[in-house]
Amino acid sequence: METNKLLGTKEQDPEWIKELVEGYLQRDINTLSDYQKKMLRDQYFDYLRDGFKPKDAIEKAFKIVSCFS
C-alpha cells in the first residue's frame, strides 16, 4: 500500500527544488537565452553532484552564466 503513495505533491517537494526556486526567483531570468538557461541548469546539477548545497549551487551557476552574457 505504502509503495503506491503519491510522491511529488506540494507538501513533499525536496529541498533542492524549494531552494532552486528561491534562488531562481531572486534573479531576472527573462533576459537569459535558451542556451544560457541550459548552461545554468547543467552548472546547477554539476555543483549539486559535487556536493554543494542547492542554494549555493544555484548561486554559483548564476555567476558562471553571467560571465557568458
Add this chain to the structure above:
Amino acid sequence: MVSSQKMQLKKPLKLFHVLVNNNCEVRKMKKIMIVDDDQNIIQTLKQSLEYMDADYKVTCTSNGMQCLELLKNNEIPDLILLDIMMPKMDGWETFKNLQENPLWKNIPVFFLTARTDRVAKNAVDFLAVEYIQKPYDIEDLKIRINKVLKNTGNIGKE
C-alpha cells in the same frame, strides 16, 4: 523434407526480424516516452500521438523507477513527457537522475503536470524544455514536440 523446408525458411525469417528491429532507424521514427501513473492519460496520449503522426513511437511507464529501468536497458527516447506526482519515484527525482547520467542528461523533457503552485511552476520553468499544464491540448502538444525534436536534430535530417 520437413527439416530442409525449415532450413530454407530460416534466412527470410532472420531478415524479417532484422527489418522489424531496425524499423525505427530506417524510418527515422521519433521515440517518445510517457512517464505518468494515470493510465487514462497514458493511453489517450499514446493513441493521439501515434494516430496524429505515424512516425511517433510511444513507450509508456507509470513511474520514475520504470523510466530509469528502460533507459538502463538502452531504450533511449528522443523526448520524455514526465509527470511530477507519481508513486515510487516522482518527476523531480526522476529528472535529477536523468541529469546525473551523461547519456541521458540531454534528452529533452516536457513536464506534464496538474500542479499550479508557485514552486512547481518556477521549478519546471527552470528545469524543463517545456511545461505542459493538465488538461493539455493535444494539437498544441504535438506542435511543441515537433519544434523541440526539430531543434535537437531528430526531424528532417533524412
